[in-house]
Amino acid sequence: MKARYSLVVVGxxxxxxxxxxxxxxxxxxxALLDEQERPGGQIYRSVDDSPLSDPSLLGSDYLYGxxxxxxxxxxDIDYFPGTTVWNxxxxxxxSVLVDGKSRGLGADRIVIATGAQERxxxxxxxxxxxxxxxGAGQILLKxxxxxxxxxxxxxxxxxxxxxxxxxxxxxxxxxxxxxxxTPRSNRPGAVRxxxxxxxxxxxxxxxxxxxxxIRQSRVPVYKEVTALNAHGDEVLEAVRFNSxxxxxxxxxxxxxxxxxxxxxxxLAMAADCEVRWDEAQLCWRPxxxxxxxxxxxGIGIAGDGAGIVGARASQLQGRLAGLQCVYELGALTRxxxxxxxxxxxxxxxxxxxxxxxxxxxxxxxxxxxxPVDDTMVCRCEEVSAGEIREIARLGCQGPNQAKAFSRCGMxxxxxxxxxxxxxxxxxxxxxxxxxDVGYYRVRPPVKPITxxxxxxx
Amino acid sequence: MDYDIAVIGGGLVGSSIAYGLxxxxxxxALLDEGDRAFRASRGNFGLIWVQGKGWDFxxxxxxxxxxxxxxxxxxxxxQESTGVDLGYTRPGGMEFCFDERGWNDLNxxxxxxxxxxxxxxxxxxxxxxxxxxxxxxVSSAVIGASYSPRDGHVNPLYLLRALHQRLDAGRVDYLPxxxxxxxxxxxxxxxxxxxxxxxxxxxxxxxxxxxxxxLGKLLGLNIPVRPNRGQLLITERVQHFLNYxxxxxxxxxxxxxxxxxxxxxxxxxxxxxxxxxxxxxxRAVSIFPMLKTVHVVRAxxxxxxxxxxxxPVYQQSSHCQGAFGIACHSGVTLAAIHAGPVADWxxxxxxxxxIARFHPDxxxx
Numbered sequence: 001m002k003a004r005y006s007l008v009v010v011g012x013x014x015x016x017x018x019x020x021x022x023x024x025x026x027x028x029x030x031a032l033l034d035e036q037e038r039p040g041g042q043i044y045r046s047v048d049d050s051p052l053s054d055p056s057l058l059g060s061d062y063l064y065g066x067x068x069x070x071x072x073x074x075x076d077i078d079y080f081p082g083t084t085v086w087n088x089x090x091x092x093x094x095s096v097l098v099d100g101k102s103r104g105l106g107a108d109r110i111v112i113a114t115g116a117q118e119r120x121x122x123x124x125x126x127x128x129x130x131x132x133x134x135g136a137g138q139i140l141l142k143x144x145x146x147x148x149x150x151x152x153x154x155x156x157x158x159x160x161x162x163x164x165x166x167x168x169x170x171x172x173x174x175x176x177x178x179x180x181x182t183p184r185s186n187r188p189g190a191v192r193x194x195x196x197x198x199x200x201x202x203x204x205x206x207x208x209x210x211x212x213x214i215r216q217s218r219v220p221v222y223k224e225v226t227a228l229n230a231h232g233d234e235v236l237e238a239v240r241f242n243s244x245x246x247x248x249x250x251x252x253x254x255x256x257x258x259x260x261x262x263x264x265x266x267l268a269m270a271a272d273c274e275v276r277w278d279e280a281q282l283c284w285r286p287x288x289x290x291x292x293x294x295x296x297x298g299i300g301i302a303g304d305g306a307g308i309v310g311a312r313a314s315q316l317q318g319r320l321a322g323l324q325c326v327y328e329l330g331a332l333t334r335x336x337x338x339x340x341x342x343x344x345x346x347x348x349x350x351x352x353x354x355x356x357x358x359x360x361x362x363x364x365x366x367x368x369x370x371p372v373d374d375t376m377v378c379r380c381e382e383v384s385a386g387e388i389r390e391i392a393r394l395g396c397q398g399p400n401q402a403k404a405f406s407r408c409g410m411x412x413x414x415x416x417x418x419x420x421x422x423x424x425x426x427x428x429x430x431x432x433x434x435x436d437v438g439y440y441r442v443r444p445p446v447k448p449i450t451x452x453x454x455x456x457x
Numbered sequence: 458m459d460y461d462i463a464v465i466g467g468g469l470v471g472s473s474i475a476y477g478l479x480x481x482x483x484x485x486a487l488l489d490e491g492d493r494a495f496r497a498s499r500g501n502f503g504l505i506w507v508q509g510k511g512w513d514f515x516x517x518x519x520x521x522x523x524x525x526x527x528x529x530x531x532x533x534x535x536q537e538s539t540g541v542d543l544g545y546t547r548p549g550g551m552e553f554c555f556d557e558r559g560w561n562d563l564n565x566x567x568x569x570x571x572x573x574x575x576x577x578x579x580x581x582x583x584x585x586x587x588x589x590x591x592x593x594x595v596s597s598a599v600i601g602a603s604y605s606p607r608d609g610h611v612n613p614l615y616l617l618r619a620l621h622q623r624l625d626a627g628r629v630d631y632l633p634x635x636x637x638x639x640x641x642x643x644x645x646x647x648x649x650x651x652x653x654x655x656x657x658x659x660x661x662x663x664x665x666x667x668x669x670x671x672l673g674k675l676l677g678l679n680i681p682v683r684p685n686r687g688q689l690l691i692t693e694r695v696q697h698f699l700n701y702x703x704x705x706x707x708x709x710x711x712x713x714x715x716x717x718x719x720x721x722x723x724x725x726x727x728x729x730x731x732x733x734x735x736x737x738x739x740r741a742v743s744i745f746p747m748l749k750t751v752h753v754v755r756a757x758x759x760x761x762x763x764x765x766x767x768x769p770v771y772q773q774s775s776h777c778q779g780a781f782g783i784a785c786h787s788g789v790t791l792a793a794i795h796a797g798p799v800a801d802w803x804x805x806x807x808x809x810x811x812i813a814r815f816h817p818d819x820x821x822x
Contacts, residue, residue: 095731394625397633398492404499405618412754438492443755444729452749455739
């Protein structure tokens with residue numbers, strides 16, 4: 001690893017690989033840093049080294065990643081797997097942890113491509129052993145060919161949950177039930193975006209295919225699920241919920257939760273990049289211009305980390321961010337950059353056309369944004385929704401004061417699991433907008449590091 | 458008049474004073490800024506610290522010792538009225554030294570504080586072997602420590618929360634997200650203008666940290682403070698081993714370690730730097746080698762409110778009757794004295810005999 005690169009890309013998912021490839025193709029010296037041992041990000045995890053005897057059960061979108069990863073590996077890029085970025089500041093100084101040692105490197109340009117995280121789905125009992133996120137389940141399937149036991153219950157909403165269900169079915173898992181929490185009231189709003197979504201008709205076709213395959217499997221699907229909670233003394237024993245006005249209880253040892261994904265913005269925030277509240281996607285996303293440049297000079301952000309767009313659009317955004325770096329570094333003129341971007345933007349628009357439909361169709365139910373009082377909001381420090389509401393009633397101005405008053409968000413996850421919920425609860429109690437309430441001030445380290453590593457002792 | 462007294466600044470200093478005022482039945486407005494304001498209170502190390510303070514300023518040695526002495530009753534009262542356990546204990550505190558020169562300086566400093574406090578300040582200098590009896594985990598890199606039974610510690614964030622909770626139950630109107638744009642001195646009172654409202658108060662107390670410079674000017678008060686950045690590290694929870702708060706490392710009741718602290722002139726930049734994080738981490742490991750594998754949960758930085766000599770400033774305007782300016786970097790140590798004698802003074806009572814010693818005219822010499 002050199003002490004300085006013209007471009008440092010963080011994250012080897014579709015956006016990061018594309019940005020690095022684009023810059024390398026124009027002769028820019030690029031380093032790509034990635035936490036994982038293999039390229040592909042979460043979406044293409046282990047795609048060129050699958051432990052599954054038949055990786056095709058993960059679907060053609062997954063297999064598409066093979067080519068992308070192969071091309072990335074052939075490009076002239078200093079690729080550092082197993083390298084964790086634990087801090088990035090506004091001067092583009094990067095602190096990484098590699099082989100258990102901390103070191104720094106500088107960059108003229110940075111592209112952050114850290115992707116998405118699952119949206120926290122706080123329900124009473126979600127901290128019980130036996131409850132996990134569907135995303136974690138999918139990682140186990142992709143990287144270790146591990147499937148859940150046959151009594152598994154899947155709950156939540158969104159395309160990834162459907163995909164997950166269909167992958168499990170193909171892998172022979174006997175899913176006990178699917179609890180669909182999508183509110184019926186989302187439909188009229190979504191229908192308005194249906195015509196626009198036809199621009200990316202292939203997504204719609206895929207979604208219909210997933211729904212059809214689940215229907216054929218005869219797995220019970222409970223619709224319009226509310227009052228969802230995980231029940232058990234020490235570990236999960238049952239899932240309780242209401243579906244279309246009737247109460248149900250299903251005994252199970254495994255519950256997988258999922259209500260969509262949100263951008264992972266902590267690294268960008270550590271670098272002081274401004275984030276804005278996106279009311280359509282109900283998440284914080286970085287403020288970017290049309291070249292994906294953040295509010296901090298020299299730092300671009302592409303892919304799901306910039307707002308949820310999906311794998312293919314992420315790849316295209318990565319190319320745009322790469323082009324912009326090449327231009328800023330002087331290897332392309334403005335006209336050349338603009339010319340190259342035309343086709344990319346055209347394809348990108350097609351992939352983005354589905355988003356308004358998906359965002360409104362799978363908008364999470366308010367029950368999960370502002371959960372009931374006895375829900376654990378901060379799992380690290382065990383702070384309940386009721387306690388946050390109490391603090392909000394004292395007049396507490398925002399998440400940072402709430403954090404100081406309750407320790408909420410002070411644990412090892414750095415607030416990734418509670419940040420949006422705390423803001424939503426304060427907004428609810430005080431009758432304010434979430435955009436006005438704000439988010440945690442993110443401080444390093446953004447990834448775990450020991451005192452010995454940090455001090456190089 | 459909307460309020461008897463308007464306190465500007467909802468940090469530890471302003472909240473302590475507002476709390477003291479409300480106990481005496483005054484009608485108080487506590488004006489505070491928003492969630493992202495500079496907040497020294499949120500970067501506090503949580504020490505109630507006597508040792509070393511006032512080695513060059515006798516009034517400060519006495520003031521600090523008296524303040525620390527008021528803490529047990531203050532803690533009991535807050536805990537009883539709010540149910541918030543502040544985690545206050547007074548096992549005595551330590552400062553570690555790493556070489557002979559450090560030891561000599563510390564020894565000299567302790568002796569001076571003792572003299573300046575007319576003998577009230579108690580301390581011991583612990584050589585390595587003695588130190589190890591009290592803290593077996595300490596490494597041989599530490600040659601000794603100063604120890605004073607007068608020192609204690611508390612969770613500074615819970616202190617702030619308890620104060621706010623108590624204010625809510627009292628007669629104090631807590632008004633967050635208010636930026637005070639102007640203060641006018643009228644006959645028999647003041648008019649404050651914030652973002653979108655006007656507010657009248659009989660007296661006004663500036664406790665706004667580094668913003669006191671600006672606010673002081675509105676009232677013709679010269680409050681000479683500047684920001685001084687301090688960075689600290691906070692680790693995951695570990696098994697309890699450190700029974701004493703120290704100036705370098707403190708273990709909280711929850712088990713996490715706070716590692717401090719740095720002093721930097723960084724203007725209004727309250728960001729952290731790799732260099733300082735690195736130094737703090739390596740020093741902590743050199744003191745306690747077994748901390749090597751402990752994870753850092755976050756680094757933090759805040760801007761101390763620093764006066765030219767590091768001692769507090771308490772002043773009353775000579776031409777604007779009823780206007781006060783208060784600034785210090787010891788919002789925790791001095792919390793009890795702020796809620797007591799200082800609150801009485803700003804409400805019109807007789808000043809504590811030491812208060813006059815902290816007038817900023819001492820800087821004009």
